[in-house]
Amino acid sequence: MAGALQRSREALQESESAYRDLFDNAQDLVFTADLEHRILTVNKAGLGFLGYEREELRGRSLFDLVAPAQRERVRETMQSVASGAARPLVEAALLLRQETTETAEATFEIVSRWIVARGAPIGIHAIGRDITQRRERERATIRFREQLAQAEKLRALGEMAAGVAHNFNNLLTVVVGSAELISLHEDVPEPIRQDTQRILESARRCSAIVRRIQTFGRPIDMADLNQIDLCQVARDIVDITSPKWRTGPELAGHTVRVVFDLEPVPPILSQGSAWEEILSNLIFNAVDAMPEGGTITLSTRHEPDTVTFRVTDTGTGMNEETRRRIFEPFFSTKQETAGTGLGLSTVWGLVSTLGGTVTVDSTQGVGTTFTMQMPVAATVNPVDKRTASAAASAGRLRILVVDDEPRILELLPPILAGHTVDTAAHGGEGLRRLAEAEYDIVLSDWVMAEASGLEVAAEARSRNPNTVTVLMTGWDPGGGARQQQAVDLRLAKPFEREDVERVLHEAVALWQQRRHASQTGGDSPEGA
Numbered sequence: 001m002a003g004a005l006q007r008s009r010e011a012l013q014e015s016e017s018a019y020r021d022l023f024d025n026a027q028d029l030v031f032t033a034d035l036e037h038r039i040l041t042v043n044k045a046g047l048g049f050l051g052y053e054r055e056e057l058r059g060r061s062l063f064d065l066v067a068p069a070q071r072e073r074v075r076e077t078m079q080s081v082a083s084g085a086a087r088p089l090v091e092a093a094l095l096l097r098q099e100t101t102e103t104a105e106a107t108f109e110i111v112s113r114w115i116v117a118r119g120a121p122i123g124i125h126a127i128g129r130d131i132t133q134r135r136e137r138e139r140a141t142i143r144f145r146e147q148l149a150q151a152e153k154l155r156a157l158g159e160m161a162a163g164v165a166h167n168f169n170n171l172l173t174v175v176v177g178s179a180e181l182i183s184l185h186e187d188v189p190e191p192i193r194q195d196t197q198r199i200l201e202s203a204r205r206c207s208a209i210v211r212r213i214q215t216f217g218r219p220i221d222m223a224d225l226n227q228i229d230l231c232q233v234a235r236d237i238v239d240i241t242s243p244k245w246r247t248g249p250e251l252a253g254h255t256v257r258v259v260f261d262l263e264p265v266p267p268i269l270s271q272g273s274a275w276e277e278i279l280s281n282l283i284f285n286a287v288d289a290m291p292e293g294g295t296i297t298l299s300t301r302h303e304p305d306t307v308t309f310r311v312t313d314t315g316t317g318m319n320e321e322t323r324r325r326i327f328e329p330f331f332s333t334k335q336e337t338a339g340t341g342l343g344l345s346t347v348w349g350l351v352s353t354l355g356g357t358v359t360v361d362s363t364q365g366v367g368t369t370f371t372m373q374m375p376v377a378a379t380v381n382p383v384d385k386r387t388a389s390a391a392a393s394a395g396r397l398r399i400l401v402v403d404d405e406p407r408i409l410e411l412l413p414p415i416l417a418g419h420t421v422d423t424a425a426h427g428g429e430g431l432r433r434l435a436e437a438e439y440d441i442v443l444s445d446w447v448m449a450e451a452s453g454l455e456v457a458a459e460a461r462s463r464n465p466n467t468v469t470v471l472m473t474g475w476d477p478g479g480g481a482r483q484q485q486a487v488d489l490r491l492a493k494p495f496e497r498e499d500v501e502r503v504l505h506e507a508v509a510l511w512q513q514r515r516h517a518s519q520t521g522g523d524s525p526e527g528a
Contacts, residue, residue, distance in 0.1 A: 029128035037062040051097030067093040087112045107132045172494035174407040175203045180497045227267035227377045237279040245287045254293030261299035265307045269377035282311040289315030309372045317364040402430035402444040427451030446473040458486040466514040468507040
């Protein structure tokens with residue numbers, strides 16, 4: 001009997017030693033607690049996770065380690081389990097002890113069971129697995145899907161904007177052209193002439209609004225650079241974004257003001273829609289940084305070979321850690337539903353691509369200043385006036401105008417007076433006209449029934465390589481495809497009489513070059 005008792009004690013000691021070894025060396029958080037959820041023991045890995053010594057946790061409530069935002073939920077879940085009943089899996093964010101004052105959290109998935117003695121529960125044994133990275137990956141996946149959905153929505157909105165702009169530009173073209181034709185008559189009374197001028201000014205403003213909508217709904221082509229006036233872009237973007245930055249704070253009882261401190265600066269070589277996106281992102285970011293309202297100041301300065309643009313707000317500012325990360329993609333201090341974290345990274349990317357630099361200075365409680373420096377654009381040579389004289393000496397040319405808007409077909413022939421002008425009411429009729437006769441210049445709308453303007457241009461060039469094709473549209477057709485390469489010039493809608501005359505001069509000059517090259521056997525120019 002003594003021998004059997006000794007062997008039993010040795011087996012119990014070995015079992016307890018094996019359990020203790022498993023308990024202390026487990027890679028997950030393992031702990032025991034009494035029925036009041038006061039911690040009794042924690043394994044080594046758990047102490048390493050949480051950052052505490054063993055004695056600091058003994059007797060402490062488990063719920064003290066749960067993040068405040070989740071504490072009540074976890075308490076209700078764990079205390080509501082009836083004695084002896086199956087215990088649920090609980091997910092909780094636990095507070096980690098840090099050397100710094102900043103609070104850190106880690107998400108654990110906790111599985112627990114009852115510790116039973118003489119048939120009754122006397123405590124809880126639990127295992128917690130750190131799933132922080134898994135949850136972060138899941139959240140990143142959700143954000144990525146949301147961003148894809150947002151991109152698809154923006155693409156659909158862009159397509160809708162294209163359709164609206166096409167029809168609206170046609171109507172604006174008729175308004176502008178008709179008003180200009182009225183003003184050409186010398187016998188028009190002065191009051192009517194003044195009213196006509198007001199119509200023209202309003203139509204031009206409408207045209208500018210349509211162009212802004214278009215730039216927000218299409219990708220930015222960084223290869224298409226032009227000289228732009230930053231001061232004018234600033235005024236335009238404040239005007240178009242004012243419904244958002246003004247009315248939102250006003251509904252909350254706050255006021256946001258935008259102040260201009262714009263000194264005249266030389267033009268920069270840029271892409272207009274790029275700077276509209278840059279400034280709109282910075283303005284919206286400044287508004288978000290001023291939850292109680294405040295002032296946004298837009299300023300420009302001219303330094304040697306450089307244009308400096310600053311956006312300053314009187315908002316909450318940011319700490320050094322946030323300031324260092326402010327341009328990282330997907331980094332955001334806002335709630336997940338309030339932004340994608342791409343606005344300021346887009347600003348940095350666009351400014352850098354355009355050859356400039358962007359820096360940020362910020363003080364908590366004072367505000368933030370974004371400073372962008374751009375090189376001054378090189379001086380552009382004046383337009384060669386020989387183009388106009390060449391056009392004047394070309395004589396009477398045969399011109400085809402193709403458009404599905406009847407009023408444009410009525411408007412253009414008087415502006416093209418001096419040449420033989422035929423018209424076609426849609427793309428299909430334009431192709432039939434080209435099959436019946438040769439034309440020196442073809443002006444065609446883009447989106448039409450039966451055939452597009454690109455198809456009309458390609459057909460015209462295939463029948464007569466000397467023909468100059470002009471695409472009338474509010475959108476840039478881009479390049480690369482054969483049909484797009486067949487387009488020589490673009491007449492942006494809505495256009496005015498001077499725009500038509502300028503494009504006509506360019507088209508005539510190009511037609512003369514091609515005719516001369518074909519007569520002398522030289523290479524024909526492929527574009528202008």
